[in-house]
Amino acid sequence: MDFYLFDSVKKEKLKFSPIKSGEVSIYVCGPTVYDDAHLG
Incomplete structure (x- = not known):
């Protein structure tokens, strides 16, 4: 199973x-x- 993260700068x-x-x-x-809760 692949796992993807959303890059909010690149919008992809x-x-x-x-x-x-x-x-x-x-x-x-x-x-x-x-x-x-948040990241960053």
């Missing part, structure tokens, strides 16, 4: 490919409990 979907094959990680600085 980009196929996601991990840096390390078979491994994906995400950095989260902490939950925003006082407002809507």
Whole structure:
């Protein structure tokens, strides 16, 4: 199954490919409990 992310600058979907094959990680600085969730 392929996974795509939407690039809001280019206005297109980009196929996601991990840096390390078979491994994906995400950095989260902490939950925003006082407002809507967001990235960035």
